Amino acid sequence: MLEIFNKWYQRYLFEEESILLLVLLTVSVVLLMTIGDILAPVLAAIVLAYLMQGVAIQLQRHGLPQWVGVSVAFLVFVGAFFGFIFGLLPLAWRQLLALAAEMPRMLEQGRDLLGVLPARYPEFVGEKQLNQVMSMAQTELAEFGQTLVTRSLATIPSILTVLVYVILIPILVFFFLKDRQQILAWCGSFLPRERPLLRRIWGEMNMQVANYARGKVLEILIVGATSYVCFVWMGLNYAALLALLVGLSVIIPYIGAALVTLPVVIVAYFQWGFTSEFYYLVLVYFIIQALDGNVLVPLLFSEAVNLHPVAIILAVLFFGGIWGLWGVFFAIPLATLIKAIINAWPTRTEEPGQSLQTTE
Known part of the structure; x- marks a missing residue:
């Protein structure tokens, strides 16, 4: 067991900066989980x-x-x-x-x-x-x-x-x-x-997190405000509450839009029944969702987040379970950070007949 740990240590923690990064990540997670409320x-x-x-x-x-x-x-x-x-x-x-x-x-x-x-x-x-x-x-x-x-x-x-x-x-x-x-x-x-590893990770993450966070805030404001104006114009009850839910739904990829559709449709049905107002409201709502996914998102997010949908859903579930709404909001940047750290982390590979060599 000691030999296995020693090989793992020599492969992944042979640089001083690697140990420093591991310590920083550990301390950050412990602080957030213990005194995050404070x-x-x-x-x-x-x-x-x-x-x-x-x-x-x-x-x-x-x-x-x-x-x-x-x-x-x-x-x-x-x-x-x-x-x-x-x-x-x-x-x-x-x-x-x-x-x-x-x-x-x-x-x-x-x-x-x-x-x-x-x-x-x-x-x-x-x-x-x-x-x-x-x-x-x-x-x-x-x-x-x-x-x-x-x-x-x-x-x-x-x-x-x-x-x-x-x-x-x-x-x-x-x-x-x-x-x-x-x-x-x-x-x-x-x-x-001298901290080239930290600089490389920070340089990559600064652009992606800035693009994602600011773009997501603008998306929430635009989608929420548009929904509110449309709901009020059509006379839907609880327009502010439903528009707030629609705006916040863009935080959760793939899931948020599906979840918030239910209360919008239910409120519209109990207010109007299966009348023309109900169908117009549903049509307007789906137009807003379509424009958000096909027009607004490509305009706001100039740099695509190269993550698999399964990885995004897992990140939302994991970080949302730990840090609540903030975890859901920053699930994609945090998942991108983990990916950047894994890609930039220096390692050593051992080839037959040769000593350990450094690879990045």
Whole structure:
């Protein structure tokens, strides 16, 4: 066993930088899994500052001073941040509560709709089976309503914490934008002066993560805003809540669009039934999804992420299970990071009659 470990060590950890990279990855994962909740505002501020850095850099490329670029980027962030916190979220929450209150009526209407099945298809659906299904649905609905009330009451003691985060995150974003070079230089002072492996991985990931993260944020905003305008124009109930779900659905590749289609179609059906308004709404929704996948995504993501669909789905499940929504959002960049590390990691191969040789 010791000999096997020694061969593995000599093959993959023969360079000082390889050991350093392994230590950095291990420490990062341990910190995120142990005190990730404590570091949440700092991590969120880092991500948001990284996203807004693109705005500041673009303004500087047009000849504006650095302080002007940073100021404009920060003002754009503050407007979007507080608009989302105090505008969209309360509206979506009120519509969610209204939808929960209307669920019993929808459930009863659904029972009337399904009540004809035992008479038409007695060999497939029985009255007893239908009663069991409706009873289970009523139980789940009651638990859902109780959960909403419990969480609403449970959030009262944490209002102070939320207010602290609302104040703290913009301040951190400002300083991360303003003192970006100093902070990076300070972090780099703890690393070796010569670090070609880290530079190569960072150079590759910086472009891909920037392209993906900023493009994904723009995609969420465009798809969500377009859906909201269309839903309001067509008179669909709970337009803000459903548009928010449609916008966030683009975070999860292949799965998000399929999942969010169900609530949109259900709400439209219980509002209009199988009428022309229902079919128009479904048509508009699928047009939005088609334009997103075939027009918007190719325009926003100039650099394709070369990952197999199975790898993307596994990354979404794994990182989403560990870090929640942030893990889902950054599942593809993190999977790309792992792929870049594997490809760039120096190894030694042993050929017959020769000593171990270094390969990259």
